[in-house]
Amino acid sequence: MKPAGWPRYVIEKPQKGGGTGYHWNPQKRDIDKGFTLGREALGPNYAQAIARAHILNAHLDDWRAGREAQQLPEAQPGFGTIGWLFDQYRRSRPYRKRVGDRARPGYERAMRSIEDTPTKDGRTVAALSLSSISTRAVDRIYERLQEGPRKKKGRYTQANYAINIARRAWKVVHRLHPNVVPTFNPWIGVEREGKKGVKVAATRREAYALAAALKAIGEPHLGAAALISFEWHQRPEHVVGLGELTWADWRPPQRPKHVQVRHPKTGAMVWLPLEDGQGRLYPEIEAYLADLPRLGVPVVLTTGTRGPARPYSMVYAQRLVREAREKAGLGAHVTLDACRHGGMTELGDSGVSEQGGMSLTGHSTPQALRLYVKRTEVQRMIAARQRRAWVEANETASDVRIGRQTKSQNER
Numbered sequence: 001m002k003p004a005g006w007p008r009y010v011i012e013k014p015q016k017g018g019g020t021g022y023h024w025n026p027q028k029r030d031i032d033k034g035f036t037l038g039r040e041a042l043g044p045n046y047a048q049a050i051a052r053a054h055i056l057n058a059h060l061d062d063w064r065a066g067r068e069a070q071q072l073p074e075a076q077p078g079f080g081t082i083g084w085l086f087d088q089y090r091r092s093r094p095y096r097k098r099v100g101d102r103a104r105p106g107y108e109r110a111m112r113s114i115e116d117t118p119t120k121d122g123r124t125v126a127a128l129s130l131s132s133i134s135t136r137a138v139d140r141i142y143e144r145l146q147e148g149p150r151k152k153k154g155r156y157t158q159a160n161y162a163i164n165i166a167r168r169a170w171k172v173v174h175r176l177h178p179n180v181v182p183t184f185n186p187w188i189g190v191e192r193e194g195k196k197g198v199k200v201a202a203t204r205r206e207a208y209a210l211a212a213a214l215k216a217i218g219e220p221h222l223g224a225a226a227l228i229s230f231e232w233h234q235r236p237e238h239v240v241g242l243g244e245l246t247w248a249d250w251r252p253p254q255r256p257k258h259v260q261v262r263h264p265k266t267g268a269m270v271w272l273p274l275e276d277g278q279g280r281l282y283p284e285i286e287a288y289l290a291d292l293p294r295l296g297v298p299v300v301l302t303t304g305t306r307g308p309a310r311p312y313s314m315v316y317a318q319r320l321v322r323e324a325r326e327k328a329g330l331g332a333h334v335t336l337d338a339c340r341h342g343g344m345t346e347l348g349d350s351g352v353s354e355q356g357g358m359s360l361t362g363h364s365t366p367q368a369l370r371l372y373v374k375r376t377e378v379q380r381m382i383a384a385r386q387r388r389a390w391v392e393a394n395e396t397a398s399d400v401r402i403g404r405q406t407k408s409q410n411e412r
Contacts, residue, residue, distance in 0.1 A: 083126035156194025243298025
């Protein structure tokens with residue numbers, strides 16, 4: 001016999017691993033008449049299942065009474081679950097504006113890896129309600145992510161990446177739906193495993209060697225992308241896939257001594273000076289661009305051998321980069337991304353201040369810039385020499401003070 005307060009259309013079914021699962025099963029006659037919701041698994045938690053069933057029944061009653069059913073978005077399948085959270089994150093402005101096209105496939109894989117993680121009751125994490133996600137639950141999900149589909153632990157990079165995205169998604173959607181997403185973010189503070197790798201930056205020689213190698217295989221415009229990423233710090237996917245740098249941006253009539261560099265990811269727009277009173281500041285890349293045929297409005301376009309010139313796809317561009325660097329004998333670390341990292345690392349080697357570096361790269365915070373400026377032997381030598389100079393200057397001043405004190409004591 002059902003207990004008092006048992007909602008309509010809720011049935012119990014034994015689960016494979018033991019225990020009971022609850023399901024909401026509306027009448028077929030309502031579905032035949034156009035009711036849009038069907039049978040829904042409510043999970044093994046009795047309290048959560050009953051609460052969910054009451055929402056669904058209220059939605060059904062409104063539909064029967066002829067009221068607008070869409071007024072109850074919480075009645076939609078999966079509302080308030082992890083799957084719903086990620087879906088809301090995908091629709092959010094921070095995701096659409098801040099996550100670039102090149103990064104989105106990685107974001108999707110990470111979110112799906114969490115959603116598809118199986119639970120003990122036979123469901124997946126996507127079906128779990130947000131209120132049921134505790135820190136212990138997140139730790140168990142993290143362990144499963146490290147194992148991957150082959151049940152072999154060691155996928156630390158992928159697991160850590162997924163945790164970062166889940167933490168961000170929870171924060172963003174809580175702001176949009178504070179009554180649905182709990183204030184406490186259980187994805188914060190996860191004890192990470194594995195060693196964080198550092199991407200190797202390309203040197204100036206390697207960046208220009210890659211450009212020459214791409215030119216040698218008939219892709220000089222893609223070679224320009226490597227140099228633009230290195231010298232002017234534009235993200236490869238923007239200069240290659242979106243054609244963000246145009247010929248009109250380079251020494252335009254209104255600013256004949258500058259180049260305009262746009263960063264769609266952050267919305268920053270930077271006018272980089274190309275010369276000062278002492279001469280040109282980027283003579284090498286300007287010489288390369290001067291010899292480059294203009295195929296269209298953007299600087300970087302395909303040669304158009306299979307049709308009109310058009311922006312590269314990143315997949316095609318990466319394949320050409322691999323081909324060129326193998327023929328040139330360059331290391332596997334020399335990528336378009338590594339060229340951008342290398343250019344910013346060169347800023348650090350030259351002793352440019354963080355404020356100066358931010359003014360060139362378009363970053364809005366020192367923390368963001370530090371992700372790209374790798375620590376190098378050159379920087380250590382500069383720092384050590386600065387320290388030595390300080391020590392010697394203070395030793396001299398100290399010797400003078402000691403000498404004066406000694407002379408004064410002798411006079412007494």
